[in-house]
Amino acid sequence: MSQSYNRGLIEDFSRWREFSAGMWAWIFHKFTGWVLVGYLFTHIAVLSTALSGATEYTTTIQGLESLLIVRILEVGLLAVAVFHILNGLRLLFVDLGVGLEAQDKSFYASLILTGVIVVASVPTFLAGVTI
């Protein structure tokens, strides 16, 4: 074979230049999936404070909820979870071979629906819990 040129980084990035629904759906799905796994650990950590008694648990929750950043992160968590679920359902249909010709539309629909649900949830989350 003759010499050939490896286009290196340009090569790796060029494939992301053109927006393609299925590609982004894949990236978002992987990303949200791993964020959920990460959250699972914090979730378990917070819940385990209940092992040291009811008051311990309540103060932990109250402490966390009093922080604005935590409430904002919760909105983010909801966004991630809702997108993962909706796109997950889309992927199940794709696996069944149902509605493949609308795969891009169903991805946009997941995005929009996620957006709507998240926006609707903002007041509830930012108000925080009052225990």
Place this chain on the structure above:
Amino acid sequence: MSTQVPEQVEDESASETVSTGKQKRDAKKRERAERVQEQREVEAAEKARTADDTYHLKVFRYDPEVPEKQEPRFDDFYVPYKQGMTILDALMWARDHYDSSLTFRHSCRQAICGSDALFVNGSQRLGCKTQLSDLSEPVRVEPLPHADVVKDLVVDMEHFYDQMEAVEPYFQTNSLPDGELEEQRQTRENREKVKMSTRCIWCSACMSSCNIAAGDNEYLGPAAINKAYRFAMDEREGEDMKQRRLEILEQEHGVWRCQTQFSCTEVCPKDIPLTEHIQELKREAIKNNLKFW
């Protein structure tokens, strides 16, 4: 811009008998002719650049054998537009009028030989099937991503062909008809089922667009899996042949690598529903392994 050898301006046979004076005069004449030629080229390029009905192409150039082209670069070509002009037409025009060393593969010019898949404005397209008028300027023309560039727009297709061969892309059966001249007929429904999958022209656009194939060299890739689909779904091959085909497809780097990104389906110039075929083979593979009856 041109790496072409300039045309000879005078007859060489006379050079032995002529005086040094004439030689000097000739040298001057040649110089002048060259200057005029250069001037003309610049003017032509300038005219093409300013005209409204020209298309601006930015074309990837690379040639390991020419020192000035060892570092990849983009050359600008201004091509006068004619109605119905395709990317391939424009490249040919640029090659014929500006730089005869511009290298790309083409043959049929009618989307049937599969030799001119290119990376145009960020996606894989067939040069001869893509209208210039559908593209925004400047039109960037690059060789297919994820393949070794041999020269300019020519990539090494060997790996793609290897993957195609790996799925045994030919009809095989253990149940031949009795009479030697008897035809192996296919039902209309079965023909309809494999119809789209038979249209592949081995252009490699799908393979080049696939992120999974880019990260995993052993992945069979959409075209090869589609080729396997064409035969696995052909009822004339028989049950044991289908079993063998599914075994090939079920391997670690077979159908399960597909992450349903649909990029292959989107770029295929023959509109083959590649992802659909891959998904169907995944289901076939599962059904095959879960056979309780």
